[in-house]
Amino acid sequence: MKLNKINNKVAIIMGSQSDYPIMKDCEKILKILKVKFETKIVSAHRTPKRLYEFATSFDSKGFSVAVCGAGGAHHLSGMFASLAPTACVIGVPIKSKKSGMNGIEACLSVIQMPRGVPVGCVAIDGAFNAGLLAASIIGIVDPKVKSNLNKWKHLQTKSVKKRPK
Ligand code: RP5
Numbered sequence: 147m148k149l150n151k152i153n154n155k156v157a158i159i160m161g162s163q164s165d166y167p168i169m170k171d172c173e174k175i176l177k178i179l180k181v182k183f184e185t186k187i188v189s190a191h192r193t194p195k196r197l198y199e200f201a202t203s204f205d206s207k208g209f210s211v212a213v214c215g216a217g218g219a220h221h222l223s224g225m226f227a228s229l230a231p232t233a234c235v236i237g238v239p240i241k242s243k244k245s246g247m248n249g250i251e252a253c254l255s256v257i258q259m260p261r262g263v264p265v266g267c268v269a270i271d272g273a274f275n276a277g278l279l280a281a282s283i284i285g286i287v288d289p290k291v292k293s294n295l296n297k298w299k300h301l302q303t304k305s306v307k308k309r310p311k
Contacts, residue, residue, distance in 0.1 A: 153210040154288045156183040156280045159200070159226070161216035163187060165240050168271050169215045172238070175277035179294040181284050184209075190221040197222070201229035210234060210287075211280040214265075215273060217242030220252035223265045234283050236266045236276045 156176060160169045169185070176183045188197050204212065212230065214223040215238035223237030237256035241249035249270035256267040268275045278295070285292030 151208065152287050153205065153208050154182060154284050154291070155207070155209045156181055156211045156213060156277075156284065157200070157204065157209045158183055158185040158213045159188045159215070159222065160185075160240075161187070161189045161191075161220075161222050164242075165215045165217065168240055169213075169238070169273050171273040172213050172215075172277040172280070175274055176281065179277075179281045179291055179298060181277075181281050181288075181291055188222070190216070190225045191219075197225060198229060201226050201233075204230040204233055211236065211283050213238060213273070213276045213280055215240050215276075217249065217252045218245045220255040223256050223267075224259050224263065227259070227263050227265050234266070234280075235264075236268060236279055238268055238273050238276045239270045241270055 158169055158172050160166060173185060188200055190197055211234045212226050213236045214226050216222040217240035220237065220239055223235050227233065227235040239249050239252035239256050245251060253270055256265055259265045281291055281295050285295050
């Protein structure tokens with residue numbers, strides 16, 4: 147009997163090269179947890195064709211979670227969720243130096259999705275937590291990732307000292 151292929155890859159996508167210093171945090175935790183991922187620059191506004199092509203082939207390429215980081219008028223997560231209807235999309239609102247609004251505008255763009263097209267949202271610049279959340283989703287189908295996440299959380303708990311120095 148042929149088993150169905152399990153989609154266990156995360157796509158880290160960002161609107162601009164300038165988002166990478168923040169989105170590196172997502173790569174960092176996914177590497178620690180041994181989650182398979184690919185990182186790309188895909189802009190909803192500047193490279194819409196690239197967005198369409200990547201989002202519509204997402205499932206067939208073995209991905210199931212998309213972590214989308216963008217600042218300003220953050221349309222990346224919402225457009226990705228529209229074009230890849232079965233993807234788990236996590237939006238990372240990024241504090242863009244150019245907008246002067248401290249990332250709140252990107253945050254509102256991510257959380258105010260219309261009914262029927264959900265996108266999860268982490269904190270402004272919260273790429274590390276987006277990676278942890280992505281790993282917990284992949285852990286549902288990948289026991290190794292689940293176990294790595296469990297160990298990591300356990301170590302985090304152990305690292306919290308009882309008293310300040
Ligand atoms: C957004 O505008 C990008 O995601 C980035 O956060 C912000 C600024 O982009 P650049 O002008 O630095 O390319 O679309």
